[in-house]
Amino acid sequence: MYKDKTGKELLELLEQQSLLTFESQLLLKDEIKEKGIIADTSELDKTIADKIKRIKDFEYLKDFGFKAETVDNKFLVTRTLNATLTDVFAVVLGLIVFLIGVNGVVNLVLTFVNGEELDVFTLAVKFIVAGLIFVGFRFFSGLKRLFDYSGFQLARIDGDITLKKRFDIKLEEIKAKASDLFLHRDGDDMELKLGDEVIFSSNAESLVQRMTLEELSKRLKGK
Incomplete structure (x- = not known):
């Protein structure tokens, strides 16, 4: 989904991560890691962890x-x-x-x-x-x-x-x-x-x- 996105575009998506679907959030995290982009993904990680916990609960x-x-x-x-x-x-x-x-x-x-x-x-x-x-x-x-x-x-x-x-x-x-x-x-x-x-x-x-x-x-x- 994000293969063709530039680093700048991925960072812009990161700022709006709360608006993305769960699947899109997971793909965004993987793509940022794969491209070696240095960014603060703590909020994204927190959102993903919260959703996984709610799924398990x-x-x-x-x-x-x-x-x-x-x-x-x-x-x-x-x-x-x-x-x-x-x-x-x-x-x-x-x-x-x-x-x-x-x-x-x-x-x-x-x-x-x-x-x-x-x-x-x-x-x-x-x-x-x-x-x-x-x-x-x-x-x-x-x-x-x-x-x-x-x-x-x-x-x-x-x-x-x-x-x-x-x-x-x-x-x-x-x-x-x-x-x-x-x-x-x-x-x-x-x-x-x-x-x-x-x-x-x-x-x-x-x-x-x-x-x-x-x-x-x-x-x-x-x-």
């Missing part, structure tokens, strides 16, 4: 809507309250938008049935309001997450993995060996899987998210 797991903690010698991953509340809010908002859209569709149909004469702007507004019915549908994805992760638990207990997750509607518990847990990349998604079941996925293009799942996989495997 699973702080970025909250970006997926989950948290990890050790409870009674059991390493446990559960859904965060904020993620659940966000899904509830999305469902409620989606329902409101959907109902507005339904009302807009009815109003639009009655407009044509009654042969009302409207200006272009008013007609466009009616079409936009009617189109909210499709926007409302998009918010309902939160409903699926609420069902899928209601009662969710992923735990390592005495070297074994236990997964509680809803498949369809029923909450089921799967017990497996740590060796059955693995990471699988599918296009832009990095999936944490237990056998054939996808536990959850992240953005494989994000180094922070990818490293978070890798660290989680290691912790669950007891490494």
Whole structure:
């Protein structure tokens, strides 16, 4: 990424390192070292070390809507309250938008049935309001997450993995060996899987998210 950058350009980037992505920060550090540029990289080193610590502490797991903690010698991953509340809010908002859209569709149909004469702007507004019915549908994805992760638990207990997750509607518990847990990349998604079941996925293009799942996989495997 920085091979073609001059020393001056690299130093300018160093001054703005806090604005760079984690991957860019790592590459910048390597490039400065490789080119033998004398510079104070203490702030960059501190930023990188802080992010690595936060990855190992699973702080970025909250970006997926989950948290990890050790409870009674059991390493446990559960859904965060904020993620659940966000899904509830999305469902409620989606329902409101959907109902507005339904009302807009009815109003639009009655407009044509009654042969009302409207200006272009008013007609466009009616079409936009009617189109909210499709926007409302998009918010309902939160409903699926609420069902899928209601009662969710992923735990390592005495070297074994236990997964509680809803498949369809029923909450089921799967017990497996740590060796059955693995990471699988599918296009832009990095999936944490237990056998054939996808536990959850992240953005494989994000180094922070990818490293978070890798660290989680290691912790669950007891490494």
